[in-house]
Amino acid sequence: MDLSTDLMCRTEKLNGTLASTADHQNRRTGEISTELMHICHLDRTRPLQQTAAKVERHAGPPFTMLSFML
Structure with missing residues (x-):
């Protein structure tokens, strides 16, 4: 093979x-x-953006932009 x-x-x-x-x-x-949507549906006291921000802090990349995708 060349x-x-x-x-x-x-x-x-x-x-x-x-x-x-x-x-x-x-x-x-x-x-x-x-999964975030399910969590927020079950726990209506927690806004979706707040849950996404929590996941971003714990999961790190590539989920650091998760709240912008929702």
Whole structure:
């Protein structure tokens, strides 16, 4: 295998890994958003933004922008 073919194969593999990671992250963010909605539905005394802020503080990246997505 020549260098350009090897480079192309490695780039495709990396792109696939990144896409898979992004898909997983999007699913996980969706799961957390759904769970937040359930929590806020059950506990109407706690606003959604306040719950999201609490998750952001404890979960860290990539959920630091969670309150803006809701």
